[in-house]
Amino acid sequence: MCPKPKIRPRRRGVRIAVWSLVTVLVVAAGLAGVVLWQNSYDMDERRVTIRHGGHTLNGVLATPRDGRKQHGLVVYIHGDGPIDATHDDGYKPMWEANARAGYASLSWDKPGVAGAPGDWLDQSMDDRADEAAAAIAWARARPDIDGDRIGLWGASQAGWVMPKVAARTPVSFVVAVSPAINxxxxxxYNLLAELRADGASAARTKAEVTRSDTTRRLLERHASFEEYVKAMGGDADGMTADRWGFISKNYTADATRDLRALRGVPVLLTLAAHDVNVDTADTERGYRKALDAGGALKVEHYPGATHSLLKQSIERSDLKLTLTALLSPRSLFAxxxxxxxxxxxxxxxxxxxxAP
Structure with missing residues (x-):
């Protein structure tokens, strides 16, 4: 007679599988809880609509939870590219810091981004300044905003916009993050810095500089996109007609004279040590020459930071960037x-x- 088969090992295997699954679910739930907790911010957010010249700006207003009836306001001016109101939630740690200081934050989707009407590539720096001035006028009409405590925060390309805004309407302060002058x-500078970072050969560097010089000459004579493509031997290298139009509108941008509008206005200039986009030494010289006499300029340098003021050690790794954004978004910054x-x-x- 054959012995009856033993079933204990099978039961043991089922128990191990069940407990393994339970462990995985517990860990997953714990991680999900951490993500939700770390991405919850001590402020209130609401969607707002701002009218500007027959157009609509789709914005977000983030306000402190301190029970006060009025708050100062930080108006956000984006850098280059298709950026939505929260910059894919990247602004939120800064908004929270503003809220802890008693300030609300206002930002909006660029035209054509996240369903907003228009196209940001159609804008000049003056168009962007008009847009921001309209947003400030809208904010000053609100009973929950202190109209005498409205200032600007702007990154990179916003360095050409914020002084123009200050020339149109009074601002109480400016936070300039990695702005350029010319x-x-x-x-x-960006071209040469990226070539150095890539370890480009002398021959490649010479070819890229020649291509850049050709592009400048085309811009100076107001060449069409088709002329640009032809001059590049049919290789647009990622350039589009819309982008060419945007560059053609704005390539003469220079903040040197416009910065005079910020004299006497408290300005916090933040610069990164590993900025391959902007020559921070040139920027600091320009700001000091224009604003030091008023005594309202404060400059902060961040040794381990990149152009976006993120930690270089995190930004250079897609995995680290993603995990930090999920598990500790405030730690992204320098x-x-x-x-x-x-x-x-x-x-x-x-x-x-x-203070002024």
Whole structure:
């Protein structure tokens, strides 16, 4: 007679599988909880609509939860590219820092982004300044915003926009993040910095500089996109007709004279040590020459930061960037960056060194 088969090993295997599944689910739930907690911010957000010249700006207003009836306001001016109101939630750690200082934050989708009407590639820097001035006028009409405490925050390309805004309407302060002074100088600096980072040969560097010089000459004579493609031997290298039109509108941008509108206005200039987009030494010279006499300029340098003021050690790895954005988004930024902006706003409120 054959012995009856033993079933204990099978039961043991089922128990192990069940407990493994339970462990995985518990860990997954824990991670999901961490993600939700880390991406929850101590502020209230609401969608708002701003009318501007027959157009609509789709915005987000983030306000502190401190029970006050009125708050100062930080108006966000985007850098280059198709950016939505929250910059894919990248602005939120900064908005939270503003809220802790008693300031609300206002930002909007660029035209043509996230369903917003229009096309941001049709805009000049003056168009962008008009847009921001309209947003400030809208904010000043709100009972929950202190119209005497409205300032600007802007990154990169916003460096050409914010001084123009200040020339159109009074602003109480400016936070300038990695701004450039001159469009063409910035473009050449960026080209050479990226070639160095790639370890480009002398021959490749010479070819790229020649291509850049050709592009400049085409812009100076207002060449069409078709002429550009022909001059490049049929290789547009990612350039589109819309992008060519945008560059043609804005390649003469230079903040040197426009910065005079910020004299006497408290300005926090934040610069990164590993910025391949903007020549930070050129930017600091320009800002100091224009604004130091008024005594309202404060400059902060961040040794481990990139152009976007993220930690270089994180930005260079897609995996680290994704995991940090999910599990600890405030840690994306260079050490001290968020605290410095919060303290700058707090000093304004106390009438300290940053105050006008």
């Amino acid at each position: 469009w063409l100088r910035q473009g050449r 050490d001290g960056f968020l605290d410095d902006q919060r303290q700058f706003l707090e000093e304004l409120g106390r009438g300290g060194p940053a």
